[in-house]
Amino acid sequence: MASPADSRKDEVAKAGLPILYHLDTSNSQRILWLLEELGIQYELRASTRQRQRAPAALTKVHQLGKAPMLTTADGRTIIESPVIVSYLLTTYDTNGLFTSTDPIRTEELSSFATASLGPVTATEMLVEILVEQTPWPISYLTKAIRGRVRAEYTSKEFEKALGYLETELGENEWFGGERLGKEDFMLSFPLDVMVGRGWVHLEGRYPRLEAWRRRVGEREAWRRGLKRGNGYDVMGLGRT
Structure with a gap:
């Protein structure tokens, strides 16, 4: 019998879209920018800070409960911005637009x-x-x-x-x-x-x-990312 986690994984796989778990005014804004530059379809699940912390609900996605997190089309959840960026470029930059020469x-x-x-x-x-x-x-x-x-x-x-x-x-x-x-x-x-x-x-x-x-x-991709996100005010960081 399939577990609830397996069922969720199947649903994500059928959708065929990566999911970005995003937090307002955080480093996940750069992931939004990259997704827009890649021009791919993705699902955005945006959260708002609660007393300067990510909401506890994010721990249901990953035990650390921090943003950004990316759930891939096959249901794997990736944490840490450098890894997410590398994954997205390797997987979706099929034309080599962002390929490094060094x-x-x-x-x-x-x-x-x-x-x-x-x-x-x-x-x-x-x-x-x-x-x-x-x-x-x-x-x-x-x-x-x-x-x-x-x-x-x-x-x-x-x-x-x-x-x-x-x-x-x-x-x-x-x-x-x-x-x-x-x-x-x-x-x-x-x-x-x-x-x-x-x-x-x-x-x-x-x-x-x-x-x-x-x-x-x-x-334009940066501007689209800002529009899709739910706020990017670095002066508000750390303020209750």
Whole structure:
């Protein structure tokens, strides 16, 4: 006798569509962008944050209960943005529109978006939230802590990261050269957060990155992804 899980898997397989479990104002926005660039049919199941957390219902899809998650057409659930991006490109980029000419470099930049930028942005977010949610007069202490963390760690790391990315982009339109690639999708979210929350300023110092972000925002697929999603306000992250 088939289990409920097997029945659900069969239903997904018959539908033949991947399902994206999406959370508002999260890194799954870049997955929406990629899906729109690929031009494939997919099902979107969007959730809204509840006290800055993903709703508990997502644990029914995967025990971690975090977005993004992608359920494939044959019923397998994939977590972690880099893996989801790789799967979608391998499975659906049949014309090689986003094929990398330097796979090692592509993986370096894609990993940099999470392994290097991730901890720094998380630290900056933490100290910022700490200040915003600490009552007076303790907030004087937390502001001092935030100042030291920024001076001794996050600001320096942001500066090194932006200098590196500015150099890697060079005179190209995209990080992979003339065509979009995995690294562009992966880097979009951390840069949106860094710039959107005012932690860094690209104007004047990093003109290539500034132009890259403008090109991303001008793409029709990016705009369609924003329209299909349920909100993308990086200033709202961490606020109850």
